[in-house]
Amino acid sequence: AKEAGRGQVCFYSDEQTRASRERLEIEARLRLALERQELKVVYQPQIDLKTGELVGAEALLRWFDPQQGAISPAHFIPIAEQSGLILRLGHWVLEQVCEQGLRWQQQGYAPLTLAVNLSPYQVRHGKVLAMVQEVLASTGYPAQFLELELTESALMRQEDEAETLLDELKALGVSLALDDFGTGYSSLAYLKTFPIDVLKIDKSFVDDLESNQDDREIAATIVAMGHTLGLKVLAEGVETEEQFEWLRSLGCDYFQGYLKSPAVSAEEFVRFLQPKRDE
């Protein structure tokens, strides 16, 4: 048994070495990818549940590695966070999105809100206010059409600091969405005081809406609570007509999900855009 035990320890430490070596390797490749422009921002439409109209798009990062093909952000964002590379990456994403949004507006499309994810690391260490301010100024993108998505975990650390930061971001004119809502530990108190505009119901509550009474009640509660606080509520990861119908019957405002479209390239996204109406 001792032998086996020792063997196992050995096995684990090999695994750990391999994992950290892999992490370093991915990090190095990610740095190069950023320089070589192998990263791309894709856009997923956000739709008004009542009217079916496009209300916005969430910008999502993609990495196309020449050897490995597409690498999921779920895989490389955590690595970018550990190394601090997320700060450069986050700046790059925001810049791409603002430039793209401006281009669409200049091409005569009706302006829409573009949502950008901010990682907890960026929020805590990133001088995020200065970063957003700088990119808005350098690109000339109107702040009213930028939404920043934050998670509860990014905000939980120091509540008063978080509140100040959110107030300052709001003062720039952007809107704020609370991402993955319901999965972190939600304090109702901070929901009341934080200047949030949109709650995003996490996909995990949407997946089984057809079959799971608990999930339906959770979704209903989030919608009701959001509306009480004057917020819009968006459901993520909507894949089926049934989920769509449930969300509509609950009075949820917006959705995004494969039912409408996965995230697509900026070129492809043009098919969702509407010409600007003349006033």
Ligand code: C2E
């Ligand atoms: P998230 O912010 O919760 O983004 C939603 C994820 O759900 C995206 O995965 C999206 O492609 C996926 N999704 C949307 N609709 C559906 C659906 O109907 N079914 C299914 N199965 N999935 C759906 P993605 O693009 O792989 O991103 C994963 C996570 O990586 C994001 O989760 C976000 O936390 C992070 N991420 C992505 N881009 C960025 C970025 O630019 N900056 C930061 N900081 N994080 C990012």
Ligand code: CA
């Ligand atoms: Ca998000």
Ligand code: CA
């Ligand atoms: Ca989310």
Ligand code: CA
């Ligand atoms: Ca998520």
